[in-house]
Amino acid sequence: MYKFTSLIITICLLFSCSEKTNKTTIASPDKQIKVHFFLSKKNEPSYTVHFKNETIIDSSKMGFELKDALALNSNFKIVNTQESTTDETWDMVWGEDAQVRNHYNELKIELEETSELKRRLNIIFKVYDDGLGFRYEFPEQENLTNVIITDENTEFNLTEDHKTWWIPGDWDIYEYLYNTTKFSEIDALKHYEPGAHLGQTYVPENAVNTPVTMKTNSGVYLSFHEADLTNYAGMTLAVDTTDLKMTSELVGNDENIKVKRQTPFETPWRTIQISDSPGGLIESKLIVNLNEPNTVDDMSYFKPTKYVGIWWDMHIGTGNWDYSGKYHAANTKYAKEMIDFASEHNIHGMLVEGWNIGWEKWWDKSNKKVHFDFVTPYPDYDLEDITNYGKSKGVALIMHHETSADIIRYETQLDTAFALMKKLNIHSVKTGYVGRIIPKGEYHHGQYMVNHYQKVLEKGIETNVAINAHEPIKATGKRRTYPVAISREGVRGQEYNAWSKDGGNPPEHLTIVPFTRMLGGPIDYTPGIFNTTLKPYKTDNQINTTLAHQLALYVVLYSPVQMVPDLIKHYKDHPAFQFIKDVGVDWNTSKVLDAEIGDFIAVARQEKGTKNWFIGCITDENARVVKIDLKFLEADKIYVATLYQDTQDSHYINNPEVYKISEQEVNHKTILELNLAPGGGCAISLIPKE
Known part of the structure; x- marks a missing residue:
């Protein structure tokens, strides 16, 4: 249950700016990080970031390109700013630390175009001692209602050629080895290998996925990511190796639509973690702090645990997922052996993959008669008997749903599949999304799939089922708001x-x-x-x-x-x-x-x-x-x-x-x-x- 453990202190300073005011500054509570926001000569929203005596981000522009509308990136004036300070402590339901301090200074800048349309855009900065986040807010307004974003052009203009740890900006999968190079040596297309993964992969340009981490010549560690990715496309970062600059490149679809929303709405936070040590990046709570408080009233059905499983057999060849294979590992006898072992050694979970019909040609999307069924076990797997046996031994069954990325099929079965888990008191599921997304033209990290992963979380909340997603959308701290999102692969x-x-x-x-x-x-x-x-x-x-x-x-x-x-x-x-x-x-x-x-x-x-x-x-x-x-x-x-x-x-x-x-x-x-x-x-x- 979410609760505050210290008083929230908020000081708001609200004032109107004259049209001549075109810049403002916000600093972290310890004054070590400073963000300067300003309008360029073309009245483009721009910012810089400074850490101690070092410029971390040089002048960088912000804006959007829209379908069937003028770009939203220039001819602005600042009409209002608002500053506040918040200092609170909140309890993690489960996590790396029992409590998290959320201490930041906030600056909200309200912009309006000087053109006839007078479209409005707000930019919100939250600056912490361990970094910063900023997001765009599209207010409700007469001349901007239905918004189709074809590009978000948020820049991160680096000041030197940092040592960088990165993977390609793949639109479908994060399962790459990390490269260690100078920023100027990033070549995502060189490291993109079509067909090297079970999942469909697509890297349209020289871009990296986030988090992408860097070390400056002076020994400052930086990591660029995003927080609270909700009803929006995942962000890759396009790389300009000559000018040492990154620009947000949203994951789209085959219709070249990145995001489709109606005002009012907010984007995810664009985040920069900053530390004098590599360990400081890990100890930072910036990403979870930039998400909303817990909305789940009761998580008592989930306890952090270790689990055994029928899984490794299939990878090393001692068993098969499908019933027609040489040895179908997901059978009642083997599952009970797993449960006995877990119970003997105080391990409280047991996962079974390959239990349900549909595994014979699960990767073959051309065979439309072959589909997973998420309520029907194979004949040699007694789901109810195994679940009850596990309960008698103090070992909870972990359900498995491999969707083969057929989202249309899976969503038609969500109600029945989760109702079955609720009926059997199964309180966690490992989901999988291997392969090319159905419907065709969508990608794992686009807005369509971001909303699907959210839909599964909400179904989990409704039925008391925690979600461990594989082939997922990236983690962006939503576990604070939805602690039902217990883990993920990626x-x-x-x-x-x-x-x-x-x-x-x-x-x-x-x-x-x-x-x-x-x-x-x-x-x-x-x-x-x-x-x-x-x-x-x-x-x-x-x-x-x-x-x-x-x-x-x-x-x-x-x-x-x-x-x-x-x-x-x-x-x-x-x-x-x-x-x-x-x-x-x-x-x-x-x-x-x-x-x-x-x-x-x-x-x-x-x-x-x-x-x-x-x-x-x-x-x-x-x-x-x-x-x-x-x-x-x-x-x-x-x-x-x-x-x-x-x-x-x-x-x-x-x-x-x-x-x-x-x-x-x-x-x-x-x-x-x-x-x-x-x-x-x-x-x-x-x-x-x-």
């Missing part, structure tokens, strides 16, 4: 290690993801594979990490639902499995202890409801020593630290599954020295000594 995940032809995910992949994709929100990555060699199932593939690295991911990568994905026989009687049993999934406090993007990261999190701390530390392909200062621990308290570490001989290629476990007593003055193998890591539990 990243190149663990499954690529099992079947991709390019060698899988390199060790550095997950030293970049926390500073890029994870800034948007929780990731359902599926860590925890113990059989990292994938033998004897996949002789040409392997996971490019050590076992200790896999354990550490439960702390490094945040999600309130964490899968325990390997075959259960690889966990049985395995000493390292104890860490997975112990590690939390819902947190009171999270801290980045040390990091450098693309090299290594060390994260500590304190479990909500206990005094237990957990640390995860991973490195790229390079061995390194990382020192962990435990000064965050409670003073005058002794903790028992259990360390799951690489050995001297560990190596992500040659010897990935060797590890060692050790124990020692520590306190807030202890500094641990961790030796990480190439592709390695370390997972630590810190339990107060009785």
